[in-house]
Amino acid sequence: xxxxxxxxxxxIMHSLRLGIKDLLVFARDRMMLISFVIMPIFMMLxxxxxxxxxxxxxxxxxxxxxxxxxxxGGQVVLALxxxxxxxxxxxxxxxxxxxxxxxxxxxxxxAISGALIIPADFSAKISAGxxxxxxxxxxxxxxxxxxxxxxxxxxxxxxxxxxxxxxxVAALVPNFPNPQQLVxxxxxxxxxxxxxxxNYFEFVAPGIMAMTIMFAAMTxxxxxxxxxxxxxxxxxxxxxxxxxxxxxxxKSFAQVVRGLLQALLALILTVVLFGVVVHGSYGLLALLLLxxxxxxxxxxxxxxxxxxxxxxxxxxxxxLTFPMLFLSGALFPIQQMPVVMQWISKALPLTYAVEALxxxxxxxxxxxxMMTEVWVMVGFGVVFTVIxxxxxxxxxxx
Amino acid sequence: xxxxxxxxxxxxxGDFTAVDHISFTVGKGTVFGFLGxxxxxxxxxxxxxxxxxxxxxxxxxxxxxxxxxxxxEVRRHIGLVAEKIILxxxxxxxxxxxxxGRLNNLPEEQIKQAIDKWLGRLHMEAWxxxxxGTFSTGMKQRINVARALLHHPDVLFLDEPTLGLDPQTxxxxxxxxxxxxxxxxxxxxxxxDMVEAETLCQQIAIIDQAKIVALDTTTNLKKLLSGDNxxxxxxxxxxxxxxxLSQLKSMESIASVTRSDTYRVRIHTRNTxxxxxxxxxxxxxxxxxxxxxxxxxxxxxVFLHVTGREIRDKVAANVPSVGGHRWxxxxxVR
Numbered sequence: 001x002x003x004x005x006x007x008x009x010x011x012i013m014h015s016l017r018l019g020i021k022d023l024l025v026f027a028r029d030r031m032m033l034i035s036f037v038i039m040p041i042f043m044m045l046x047x048x049x050x051x052x053x054x055x056x057x058x059x060x061x062x063x064x065x066x067x068x069x070x071x072x073g074g075q076v077v078l079a080l081x082x083x084x085x086x087x088x089x090x091x092x093x094x095x096x097x098x099x100x101x102x103x104x105x106x107x108x109x110x111a112i113s114g115a116l117i118i119p120a121d122f123s124a125k126i127s128a129g130x131x132x133x134x135x136x137x138x139x140x141x142x143x144x145x146x147x148x149x150x151x152x153x154x155x156x157x158x159x160x161x162x163x164x165x166x167x168x169v170a171a172l173v174p175n176f177p178n179p180q181q182l183v184x185x186x187x188x189x190x191x192x193x194x195x196x197x198x199n200y201f202e203f204v205a206p207g208i209m210a211m212t213i214m215f216a217a218m219t220x221x222x223x224x225x226x227x228x229x230x231x232x233x234x235x236x237x238x239x240x241x242x243x244x245x246x247x248x249x250x251k252s253f254a255q256v257v258r259g260l261l262q263a264l265l266a267l268i269l270t271v272v273l274f275g276v277v278v279h280g281s282y283g284l285l286a287l288l289l290l291x292x293x294x295x296x297x298x299x300x301x302x303x304x305x306x307x308x309x310x311x312x313x314x315x316x317x318x319x320l321t322f323p324m325l326f327l328s329g330a331l332f333p334i335q336q337m338p339v340v341m342q343w344i345s346k347a348l349p350l351t352y353a354v355e356a357l358x359x360x361x362x363x364x365x366x367x368x369x370m371m372t373e374v375w376v377m378v379g380f381g382v383v384f385t386v387i388x389x390x391x392x393x394x395x396x397x398x
Numbered sequence: 399x400x401x402x403x404x405x406x407x408x409x410x411x412g413d414f415t416a417v418d419h420i421s422f423t424v425g426k427g428t429v430f431g432f433l434g435x436x437x438x439x440x441x442x443x444x445x446x447x448x449x450x451x452x453x454x455x456x457x458x459x460x461x462x463x464x465x466x467x468x469x470x471e472v473r474r475h476i477g478l479v480a481e482k483i484i485l486x487x488x489x490x491x492x493x494x495x496x497x498x499g500r501l502n503n504l505p506e507e508q509i510k511q512a513i514d515k516w517l518g519r520l521h522m523e524a525w526x527x528x529x530x531g532t533f534s535t536g537m538k539q540r541i542n543v544a545r546a547l548l549h550h551p552d553v554l555f556l557d558e559p560t561l562g563l564d565p566q567t568x569x570x571x572x573x574x575x576x577x578x579x580x581x582x583x584x585x586x587x588x589x590x591d592m593v594e595a596e597t598l599c600q601q602i603a604i605i606d607q608a609k610i611v612a613l614d615t616t617t618n619l620k621k622l623l624s625g626d627n628x629x630x631x632x633x634x635x636x637x638x639x640x641x642x643l644s645q646l647k648s649m650e651s652i653a654s655v656t657r658s659d660t661y662r663v664r665i666h667t668r669n670t671x672x673x674x675x676x677x678x679x680x681x682x683x684x685x686x687x688x689x690x691x692x693x694x695x696x697x698x699x700v701f702l703h704v705t706g707r708e709i710r711d712k713v714a715a716n717v718p719s720v721g722g723h724r725w726x727x728x729x730x731v732r
Contacts, residue, residue: 017500028488232482239448240501241473397452
């Protein structure tokens with residue numbers, strides 16, 4: 001009984017000693033320390049600035065060719081101007097052009113991303129009770145902006161059309177109670193669950209936190225063990241009368257601390273630099289980060305056991321982590337992927353980590369709203385750790 | 399009492415046999431040496447005895463404990479100075495030693511005493527608070543030896559302990575090993591240095607291509623050469639010439655004559671330790687003999703005798719490339 005208790009105490013003490021040693025070695029290695037701080041900053045900046053923000057249309061060069069001999073064309077242009085000004089950021093940067101030909105040329109040179117052509121008979125046709133039309137030309141080489149422009153212009157034109165109908169109804173039936181209601185019987189009001197306007201950083205920040213932890217748990221652990229194997233110091237640890245388990249625990253402990261610190265750094269960056277608001281509780285966030293580490297640690301141990309050289313370990317790591325970055329929804333929404341990819345995505349632990357973190361950070365969901373993700377992560381952790389520990393024990397004394 | 403008993407110990411990596419059925423015993427308080435070229439299997443043998451590597455076949459007991467079934471007990475009683483230095487560059491000498499003391503379950507007070515003792519004896523007291531990364535190889539090796547001794551092991555394993563060290567540190571470590579032996583610590587070391595083997599070891603196992611080809615005390619191994627009653631003499635003759643050489647070669651009591659340089663020859667006698675007939679013959683030839691030396695056989699001669707090769711000639715001839723074994727999950731080269 002005391003023996004078992006003594007063993008347990010020894011296990012914990014040895015694990016702690018080894019973990020603290022790893023952290024001390026790490027903290028005194030300037031190069032490692034620098035890359036530790038740089039990595040999340042670099043990730044944040046790169047991902048944050050390269051990817052498009054929520055509003056696709058920002059300062060888009062847009063041409064207007066108003067050939068209309070009547071007044072309606074002028075009203076369209078006016079509406080367009082007002083619309084781009086009413087937004088916080090200027091949606092369009094309008095250039096006035098004289099002919100359709102010039103507009104097409106300008107698009108070809110990519111001086112403008114699209115153009116609206118209002119034909120000469122636009123007002124005339126409307127007055128005559130005929131169906132009038134405008135022509136929208138877009139730069140097809142940029143589908144995203146092109147789609148944005150089309151949507152915006154369609155919206156604008158249908159709003160103007162409704163306005164016209166309201167006027168006509170009012171003219172036809174002088175005492176009609178509410179012509180607006182007749183023309184536009186209902187509207188859609190967009191309402192978020194949380195206050196404020198979501199941005200891409202809020203989408204991507206949980207992804208980066210999860211990724212950082214994944215790298216620490218997998219790359220960090222395997223790298224640390226194979227490094228010691230190559231330096232020869234692992235022999236010293238193995239030839240000491242300590243349990244194999246305490247080697248894994250100690251190493252994992254050090255990597256967990258590193259991973260959590262790095263994730264915290266990423267979180268602080270997103271809050272301070274990019275104005276991300278954490279809507280859920282910080283306690284839950286911490287719990288989810290820990291769970292993320294746990295779900296990856298087993299895979300990390302397994303790889304460090306199987307790869308005898310640092311180089312091999314790194315190669316296996318890259319092969320595993322790289323697709324995960326793209327398929328987990330850390331950077332792109334899973335819903336946009338082809339169905340097959342969505343299936344693969346469902347088999348990756350990172351997907352669940354990202355999903356749970358995102359729910360917590362962006363939507364403020366409580367733990368009861370993410371039990372599936374939590375259980376899947378626990379499952380991944382338990383299964384891989386249970387497989388990995390005996391594999392590690394066997395591999396360490398070959 | 400035997401501190402180490404090895405019976406048919408074998409280790410294979412894939413198709414390659416690194417250690418092939420070796421058996422030996424090591425008595426308490428003695429220095430046992432593995433002598434052989436690089437890649438002969440010395441390190442693999444030591445690693446198995448230190449429980450770092452599982453044997454493919456055979457068994458061994460270290461301090462009375464089975465290296466497979468009682469690994470923890472074995473680990474408690476051994477110290478290891480491996481080929482690579484087991485210290486963390488980023489930690490100070492003291493931090494390194496404390497860490498390994500704690501991993502060996504020593505109480506804090508005892509760790510402190512042991513650090514004082516060994517750093518003092520190895521003349522490293524002044525460097526206690528300095529980071530190991532700033533040390534020279536020689537200094538690192540001293541701390542490394544202190545680390546292995548911290549928990550007062552019964553058996554100390556030293557894998558090429560003086561490899562790459564300057565003569566001064568090498569000498570200091572040799573002296574230290576002999577001191578430890580005097581204190582009753584059993585020492586097993588590997589070396590490819592003949593002089594080191596000869597200076598330190600009572601017993602030597604010459605290991606070549608995974609097998610022990612000769613195993614005996616240093617004196618007995620040398621007798622292998624003189625067992626057929628051969629005496630080796632170096633003679634320096636001022637007016638040495640070809641006719642003298644052929645005349646010497648034709649003598650009944652001479653086994654071989656090799657000319658070392660213009661004035662010197664090495665003569666191996668045949669079944670006699672009497673060199674008087676040779677001297678008379680030389681005198682009759684009119685040779686003006688300036689010097690005669692009786693040459694004692696060295697470990698180098700022994701190695702040559704039992705393996706048929708000089709130790710320098712074959713460096714790792716039978717070691718497979720790293721790549722060849724990596725994917726079998728049993729990399730031979732750490």
